[in-house]
Amino acid sequence: MAEPTGLDPVLVFDADSSRINAQIFETLTTLKEGTASEVVPGLATSWSPNADSTVWTFTLRSGVKFQDGTVFDAAAVKYNFERWRNLPPQLQGRAELYGSVFGGFGDAGIVRSVDTPDPTTFILTLSEPRPDLPIALTVPVFSIASPDALTKYGSDAADANGASEFATAHPVGTGPFKFDTWVRGDRIELVRNDTYWGVKTHLDRLVFKALPDAAARLNAVQAGDVDIADMISPRDSDAVEDDPRLQLLTRGSCNSGYVAFKSNQAPFNDPLVREAVGHAINKSAIIDRFYGKAGTPGWLLMPDTIAGYDKSLADPTYDPDLARKLLAKSSTPNPAVEFWYPTDVTRPWLPDSQGIFQAITADLEAVGFKITPRSATWTAYLKDSQSPAYGMFLLGWSCDYGAPNNFYGGAFGYINGKPNPRYEYASAEFTAALAAAQATPADRQEDAWARVQSTVYKDNPVIPFVHGASLVAARSTVGGYTPSPVMVEHFAGTWVAS
Structure with a gap:
């Protein structure tokens, strides 16, 4: 993978960052593993529109906490949506996908109000119909972050590249892994979130290494230095298939x-x-x-x-x-x-x-x-x-x-x-x-x-x-890994045999 551009989800536009963010953070809705269009519950357990799809009501999970110990509830969702809507002008160019989904920022966009009648109900009112809103909200850009961490670590004081203390050292979500270390130009390390609301991960540590060169990625997985190598060159697919230590996986084309x-x-x-x-x-x-x-x-x-x-x-x-x-x-x-x-x-x-x-x-x-x-x-x-x-x-x-x-x-x-x-x-x-x-x-x-x-x-x-088509090489010892056509896998169910 290439070096991620940042870990503040709304301010990233690349798959490498989004794949890491999808382990730390979660969205209201998500895609069923291995699919590009089958929407399933995430932090919201259900959702429904009004007659013209301008008002959407989400029922949220109870008993969920952010990795900093603060409570996930409707107020936290409201904080994130209002933050996105009112991003400082210098950061709006970084939040390109939010801008395209919601037509812009502030009053120029279509978000009219966010309401929280109780801790598990979130209501989003739009000025234009959006029948496809549930699938749009599956994108990691719309991950819900800890309001306390966003404030404490200066997320909106980010520089023109989206870098802030939150984005580079203290990203806090509700996901199955939490941030541990970022060694620039080398790797990002995550560790198991032992307070996760769902099924705990098999892995106690997950490492994403920056290897921009395709040959280096192939060499690393062949040598056992990494367990999974992304973006294998099509010219190397036969070498992977012929190696009994490896398995060739494809995400298909989207x-x-x-x-x-x-x-x-x-x-x-x-x-x-x-x-x-x-x-x-x-x-x-x-x-x-x-x-x-x-x-x-x-x-x-x-x-x-x-x-x-x-x-x-x-x-x-x-x-x-x-x-x-x-x-x-x-x-x-x-x-x-x-x-x-x-x-x-x-x-x-x-x-x-x-x-x-x-x-x-x-x-x-x-x-x-x-x-x-x-x-x-x-x-x-x-x-x-x-x-x-x-x-x-x-x-x-x-x-x-x-x-x-x-x-x-x-x-x-x-x-x-x-x-x-x-x-x-x-x-x-x-x-x-x-x-x-x-x-x-x-x-x-x-x-x-x-x-x-x-x-x-x-x-x-x-x-x-x-x-x-996107090709992935994995060691034969890797199991529970489901390639995603949208290039954002979740590693909560992945394991490596000894």
Whole structure:
């Protein structure tokens, strides 16, 4: 895994941090182990909406305590929701997923009130319908933290990178493990929470090591230095399968890798330039070289495993001659652009960041682009790709839950009434279609989400090229580990045989 960006759940955007946070903290609702869309109780035992899904009532578990000994109750949930809603402006950019789910912060968002009629009842009132709220709240971003710890350790005094004493040294939740140590650049250690309200963990200690290099991860699990190695390169899958000491596990594909643009910047504000990129990339060659059996071509933001995927939208063909013609007709026939990629991260949609970047660069240069390479470390990349400096960049989306809104609303939903600054995709047609789809009950959503998909497909704010399977290698002694398609496993039931 890569180095986590922080342990204040609402301020992180990456799977490595979220996986650790999911051991320390818990959410009101959660996903059944091994699924992307089956919602089960978490800190809430039940929930129900009013007729138009603008008022949600949650019944909370009794007898739960935070790891600092304070009581979990409706007041604690209220504190967290009000904190998220009223985050200081300098932290709102870090809380991108909260902003996209709830439309922004303060009065610019859709959260109107949070009420607590008794210690086990929490009522959330919204200004717009959200039929999918229970599945959205499964994301670790919406973990409930100890109000005492948040206050004591200065969570809202975090710096621009989301770092605070709470986020780096004193994260406190209700989960089965609690924080012990963070050795920067090396590891984070958690220990069993002996006061946990649920079934106690088999493991007394859980260590997450930062090993950004895929070969180093494979070597570590082969040597027995780690028990589970994440993000195994597709090229190493045969070696894992042939090793009797190891087991190869897959999470499946709930992601998309793409070339992204700032759609308000020249030359990418010209639809012909964005369309040319789509026809210039040789997806099949890239998948054969870097993904093998772990990749499938992508052209929509979400994979076809997600309910509501629009099969009527065809793959734009690899056609470099057409790409050249589109550029010739565009406002910038020979665009000279900077193209960014991250240097120290592995994702199912990006198993070899530099190699994939170089392959796409070669495809673009072959049709007339003049590329200046730019790169940054993953932590800086996530933050800085929201800035105007990143006009074109490699990125992807690993789903937080398996539903269209997580892909399309998560990436392109307006925050505080403005386009997501990562993409600057401003489209009245899209925002109207998205709002309609978000408000449509689940049993009538297919047509509504088809309109969202067709709008993005036509506008090309990003150019998807792959959906990648995530491979995990574990020692044969590991049991009780269930890979998650959303890349956030819970290790409470995991054990290691002696």
